Amino acid sequence: MKVTPIRGATLVALCIAAPGIAEAHGFAGKRFFPATLATEDPFVADELSLPTIFHQKSPASGDEPASRETDFSVDMSKRITGNFGIGIGTTYKVIHPDGDDTQHGFDNLEASVKYKFYQNDLHEAIVSAGIDWDIGDTGARRVGAESFSTITPGVFFGKGFGDLPADMKYLRPIAITGQVGVGIPTRSSTTTISDDGDIDVERNPHTLEWGFSIQYSLPYLQSFVEDIGLKAPFNRMIPVVEFAMSTALDRGASGTTGTVNPGIIWAGQDIQLAVEAVIPVNHRSGNSVGVLAQLHFFLDDLFPQTLGRPLIQ
Amino acid sequence: MIPMRRRFVLLSIAAVACVAAAPAEAHAFLDHALPAVGSTVHESPRSVRLWFTEPIEPAFSRVSVLDAAGKSVDAGDSHVDSSEPSILAASLPVLAPGTYRVKWRVVSVDTHVTEGDFTFDLKP
Numbered sequence: 139m140k141v142t143p144i145r146g147a148t149l150v151a152l153c154i155a156a157p158g159i160a161e162a163h164g165f166a167g168k169r170f171f172p173a174t175l176a177t178e179d180p181f182v183a184d185e186l187s188l189p190t191i192f193h194q195k196s197p198a199s200g201d202e203p204a205s206r207e208t209d210f211s212v213d214m215s216k217r218i219t220g221n222f223g224i225g226i227g228t229t230y231k232v233i234h235p236d237g238d239d240t241q242h243g244f245d246n247l248e249a250s251v252k253y254k255f256y257q258n259d260l261h262e263a264i265v266s267a268g269i270d271w272d273i274g275d276t277g278a279r280r281v282g283a284e285s286f287s288t289i290t291p292g293v294f295f296g297k298g299f300g301d302l303p304a305d306m307k308y309l310r311p312i313a314i315t316g317q318v319g320v321g322i323p324t325r326s327s328t329t330t331i332s333d334d335g336d337i338d339v340e341r342n343p344h345t346l347e348w349g350f351s352i353q354y355s356l357p358y359l360q361s362f363v364e365d366i367g368l369k370a371p372f373n374r375m376i377p378v379v380e381f382a383m384s385t386a387l388d389r390g391a392s393g394t395t396g397t398v399n400p401g402i403i404w405a406g407q408d409i410q411l412a413v414e415a416v417i418p419v420n421h422r423s424g425n426s427v428g429v430l431a432q433l434h435f436f437l438d439d440l441f442p443q444t445l446g447r448p449l450i451q
Numbered sequence: 452m453i454p455m456r457r458r459f460v461l462l463s464i465a466a467v468a469c470v471a472a473a474p475a476e477a478h479a480f481l482d483h484a485l486p487a488v489g490s491t492v493h494e495s496p497r498s499v500r501l502w503f504t505e506p507i508e509p510a511f512s513r514v515s516v517l518d519a520a521g522k523s524v525d526a527g528d529s530h531v532d533s534s535e536p537s538i539l540a541a542s543l544p545v546l547a548p549g550t551y552r553v554k555w556r557v558v559s560v561d562t563h564v565t566e567g568d569f570t571f572d573l574k575p
């Protein structure tokens with residue numbers, strides 16, 4: 139293949155800045171971290187999730203009838219610099235209570251910023267910090283969109299175990315990612331008045347938003363540990379279990395809600411497909427198992443010279 | 452007036468179609484190698500050959516083979532196959548039994564850099 143002068147010069151420049159290139163969509167050294175569905179990623183990237191679909195049936199509980207909920211989400215993240223990125227997303231919710239009209243509409247918009255401040259390629263480690271902003275009053279109340287905003291500063295990390303000794307080589311494909319943050323509502327309580335004139339005051343506690351994922355990368359096993367002969371599509375699969383939790387901290391609230399999501403991520407050259415079961419961790423988190431699925435695009439691979447590169451090199 | 456839900460679905464389909472139609476060139480991942488990743492061979496291989504998932508740039512892609520002491524033992528002729536631009540290869544002299552590490556770093560044609568390493572054992 140010929141290298142033209144312009145292309146050669148570009149490649150030389152890019153090779154000099156190689157660490158910045160290799161970091162695209164979740165690399166730390168030879169470790170590729172896939173985009174997870176229920177927990178925040180530890181890296182900044184040019185990516186598009188379109189759509190993420192969530193479906194869950196809920197049995198009747200108290201005065202609440204049984205219902206089916208289906209959510210369609212879109213999220214996009216964009217690198218401003220190699221280490222700093224922004225994100226925006228929204229969800230269209232369809233809630234169908236048994237014996238009642240279907241409610242549908244957009245949930246609140248979500249915006250985020252993230253800065254990756256640490257990366258160690260040898261030890262396959264990444265740490266980032268960021269702020270997520272659930273923008274109040276931008277969604278439809280009928281589907282539960284809050285009238286107030288919640289701002290969640292957090293820290294996100296990823297660590298691959300490729301640095302384990304040779305006698306533990308089959309554990310090298312394991313990686314963990316995680317997040318911890320504090321959800322800060324901009325309003326301490328929400329007052330609603332029913333049609334009957336009853337006043338209901340709901341307090342909005344601060345919450346500890348935490349979660350992690352455990353991954354076993356079959357591509358890592360095949361490419362860096364031992365070729366066990368897996369063929370497509372299995373050679374690009376990453377079994378994963380995500381834990382997405384929220385713990386109320388104050389204002390009379392307590393306890394933890396969340397889900398455990400076992401699933402499979404298939405990471406292709408330009409896209410990623412994923413499906414997970416969504417299992418509530420306790421009765422307060424729900425009563426039935428849901429399904430979460432996602433089609434995810436690596437914009438840095440699809441549009442490497444335009445949309446898929448940092449705005450500021 | 453198109454209902455909001457239908458509009459969202461149509462916009463989503465249009466966006467997916469636009470993205471899917473993009474001329475994609477991606478990171479070059481190691482697909483397989485000879486000697487195979489983590490394998491044990493019983494004859495000294497004449498070369499090491501790596502197959503990548505994408506074409507790679509010959510000028511900026513390298514593979515080397517190191518012995519257990521970290522000393523390079525390949526012939527120093529790392530090259531991309533002229534007829535198949537996704538194959539990276541290097542010649543090897545007759546090797547003594549031992550564990551060898553294959554280190555590679557490649558640039559795919561869209562300038563993405565990937566790197567990695569693996570070992571193979573040579574036993575009599």
